[in-house]
Amino acid sequence: MTNLRTDYCGELRTADIDRTVSVCGWVDRRREHGEHLAFIDLRDHTGVIQCVVDEKHDLRSEYVVRITGSVRPRLEGTVNTSLATGEIEVGDCEVEVLSVSEPPPFPLHDRVDVDENIRLRYRYVDLRRAKMQRGLRLRAKVNRAVRLAMDRQGFVEIETPMLVASTPEGARDFVVPSRLNPGSFYALPQSPQLFKQLCMVGGVDRYYQIARCLRDEDLRADRQFEFMQLDAEMSFVGQDEVFACIGEAVKDAVEAATGERPGPIATMTWLDAQERYGSDKPDVRFGMELTELTDAFAHTESKVFTVPCIKGINLEGGADSLGRNAIDELTDKCKRWGAKGLAWFRVRAGGNGAVALEGALTKFMSDAEQAAVVDRLGCADGDLALIIADTRRTANHVLGLLRLELGRPPVNEGGLNFLWITEFPLFEALDEAGSPIPAHHPFTMPHPDDVHLLDEGGNALLDVRSLAYDLVLNGWELGSGSVRIHRGDIQSRVFGLLGIGPEEAEAKFGFLLDAFRYGAPPHAGFAVGLDRLVALLAGEENIREVIAFPKTQSGGDPLTNAPSPIDDRHLEELGLRVLPPAT
RNA sequence: GGUCCUGUGGUGCAGUUUGGAGUGCACGCCGCCCUGUCAAGGCGGAGGUCGCGGGUUCAAAUCCCGUCAGGACCGCCA
Numbered sequence: 001m002t003n004l005r006t007d008y009c010g011e012l013r014t015a016d017i018d019r020t021v022s023v024c025g026w027v028d029r030r031r032e033h034g035e036h037l038a039f040i041d042l043r044d045h046t047g048v049i050q051c052v053v054d055e056k057h058d059l060r061s062e063y064v065v066r067i068t069g070s071v072r073p074r075l076e077g078t079v080n081t082s083l084a085t086g087e088i089e090v091g092d093c094e095v096e097v098l099s100v101s102e103p104p105p106f107p108l109h110d111r112v113d114v115d116e117n118i119r120l121r122y123r124y125v126d127l128r129r130a131k132m133q134r135g136l137r138l139r140a141k142v143n144r145a146v147r148l149a150m151d152r153q154g155f156v157e158i159e160t161p162m163l164v165a166s167t168p169e170g171a172r173d174f175v176v177p178s179r180l181n182p183g184s185f186y187a188l189p190q191s192p193q194l195f196k197q198l199c200m201v202g203g204v205d206r207y208y209q210i211a212r213c214l215r216d217e218d219l220r221a222d223r224q225f226e227f228m229q230l231d232a233e234m235s236f237v238g239q240d241e242v243f244a245c246i247g248e249a250v251k252d253a254v255e256a257a258t259g260e261r262p263g264p265i266a267t268m269t270w271l272d273a274q275e276r277y278g279s280d281k282p283d284v285r286f287g288m289e290l291t292e293l294t295d296a297f298a299h300t301e302s303k304v305f306t307v308p309c310i311k312g313i314n315l316e317g318g319a320d321s322l323g324r325n326a327i328d329e330l331t332d333k334c335k336r337w338g339a340k341g342l343a344w345f346r347v348r349a350g351g352n353g354a355v356a357l358e359g360a361l362t363k364f365m366s367d368a369e370q371a372a373v374v375d376r377l378g379c380a381d382g383d384l385a386l387i388i389a390d391t392r393r394t395a396n397h398v399l400g401l402l403r404l405e406l407g408r409p410p411v412n413e414g415g416l417n418f419l420w421i422t423e424f425p426l427f428e429a430l431d432e433a434g435s436p437i438p439a440h441h442p443f444t445m446p447h448p449d450d451v452h453l454l455d456e457g458g459n460a461l462l463d464v465r466s467l468a469y470d471l472v473l474n475g476w477e478l479g480s481g482s483v484r485i486h487r488g489d490i491q492s493r494v495f496g497l498l499g500i501g502p503e504e505a506e507a508k509f510g511f512l513l514d515a516f517r518y519g520a521p522p523h524a525g526f527a528v529g530l531d532r533l534v535a536l537l538a539g540e541e542n543i544r545e546v547i548a549f550p551k552t553q554s555g556g557d558p559l560t561n562a563p564s565p566i567d568d569r570h571l572e573e574l575g576l577r578v579l580p581p582a583t
Numbered sequence: 584g585g586u587c588c589u590g591u592g593g594u595g596c597a598g599u600u601u602g603g604a605g606u607g608c609a610c611g612c613c614g615c616c617c618u619g620u621c622a623a624g625g626c627g628g629a630g631g632u633c634g635c636g637g638g639u640u641c642a643a644a645u646c647c648c649g650u651c652a653g654g655a656c657c658g659c660c661a
Contacts, residue, residue, distance in 0.1 A: 106593075
């Protein structure tokens with residue numbers, strides 16, 4: 001078949017006037033004026049062009065047609081300035097219906113939000129919408145920019161397997177039964193982590209891949225079972241070189257998407273982020289930083305404030321914008337988030353030009369304590385002071401969530417605020433037995449300044465920093481990485497602390513430890529979540545909007561009906577039997 | 584594992600608080616009219632398991648319990 005098309009709908013301009021063109025696409029909208037005049041907006045991925053049909057026809061929404069006619073200027077006074085093709089139209093049209101269509105299951109314009117279930121069930125229709133087309137093409141642009149940047153910086157693209165061994169640590173694995181080895185299973189990779197480290201041992205020097213990663217954990221607006229990462233690893237470098245190379249790729253991607261190149265990416269330590277923003281992925285597009293009040297309540301008479309940590313935030317104008325019901329709801333949320341309660345005070349101008357706190361708890365607070373709250377939070381007349389008194393961890397966590405709840409701008413406002421978060425703790429907590437739980441993976445290099453703390457054990461371990469780092473964009477965790485342990489002695493020590501003996505280490509990670517016995521270069525790496533990056537660049541708060549065929553929050557696909565049962569013969573071949581549902 | 588929101592012709596909503604006939608709005612769809620519209624316009628029409636199941640009641644879209652689906656979040660995501 002020869003090409004049916006001479007031009008794309010959205011690309012015709014006044015320069016094409018007098019040309020005879022053939023355009024192909026979907027009938028977007030019809031404006032009928034009887035048998036002798038109809039305006040057909042024909043749509044393809046580039047946009048729409050008005051075609052004037054002056055003979056009898058039977059065109060309906062979403063019919064696929066080829067229209068051949070001549071480009072001509074629109075009559076005076078009928079130019080549509082809100083359309084790129086609005087100065088012209090295709091006239092003397094010959095219409096060829098290539099495919100008919102039932103009426104679409106939902107409107108294809110962007111003026112209404114259609115139910116997610118219906119959009120996904122008819123995703124092929126949904127994808128025709130201009131917004132979705134933009135998302136897909138933006139994603140392709142980002143992928144391309146990233147590939148070019150990594151290639152330019154000497155990274156080698158290497159594919160790693162999708163059928164891998166299950167490892168007990170980390171997220172829940174998706175698992176694939178082995179037909180040839182009944183009772184044994186492959187796992188789908190949570191990330192190419194171990195393979196990329198093996199590449200370093202293998203002398204690759206600089207590896208990258210746009211890798212599909214799979215984790216069987218609950219879905220969120222920014223999380224799907226399957227997601228794409230720019231995955232990279234480098235030999236003979238430390239954190240700074242990783243930041244430079246990944247930063248270059250990310251900036252290239254942003255520039256390709258927006259036309260503007262971001263400036264240098266600032267760095268903040270994990271501890272700083274926790275204390276100032278109550279999060280390891282601070283959204284620095286707005287202020288409302290967490291303020292320390294603990295010492296101001298050192299001599300408190302109140303039980304509420306007799307706690308290890310007191311911190312607060314100030315909501316400007318909150319005394320007037322939030323009613324009692326809204327504040328009660330906030331209190332409930334704080335409790336659900338793990339706090340014992342929320343101490344709140346309306347700030348009102350007093351008689352002497354100063355401001356004073358109003359709230360149920362003021363009668364248990366000294367003048368000095370109240371003054372400290374006003375002073376440190378920077379409260380002004382009409383503000384609302386919100387204070388959490390709890391453990392330091394809980395106070396930071398809950399205030400961090402409260403801050404986002406009350407102050408976070410819409411996703412497409414405030415520009416792109418990248419941030420490297422460094423010096424993540426090596427251990428997250430101690431388990432019942434007093435053994436530390438790793439915060440990252442067990443191959444993360446401890447911070448050289450804190451190695452001495454490893455000998456102390458106990459709670460001192462929680463102060464051990466690591467050479468692990470994250471990239472954050474507007475409050476989203478865009479990616480993470482670390483400098484890896486490449487020396488057997490340090491690795492044994494960390495395994496020892498984690499309660500992993502030599503035998504267990506051998507069983508779980510033997511192949512990697514084996515590899516490290518044969519000359520492992522110092523290496524470090526990173527992985528950037530591309531779905532999230534593209535979503536933020538598209539101004540979307542849900543990554544489904546930039547994924548062609550995503551799953552719903554419960555992990556289903558309304559289009560294909562996955563997941564679905566398989567028949568008994570299939571199960572038998574795999575050596576599997578399905579248990580009855582638990583009661 | 585948990586919390587919250589939503590579910591009403593094809594689509595988006597109102598109606599649910601305070602029970603009283605499937606009532607309404609916009610878009611779409613079907614038919615007719617219409618030669619310059621562009622979210623075309625006019626007239627007429629069709630289209631409903633009020634997600635599903637149970638309960639309370641003389642009576643349930645509305646109240647109660649359960650369940651399913653979609654969404655947001657906490658936990659989880661080394």
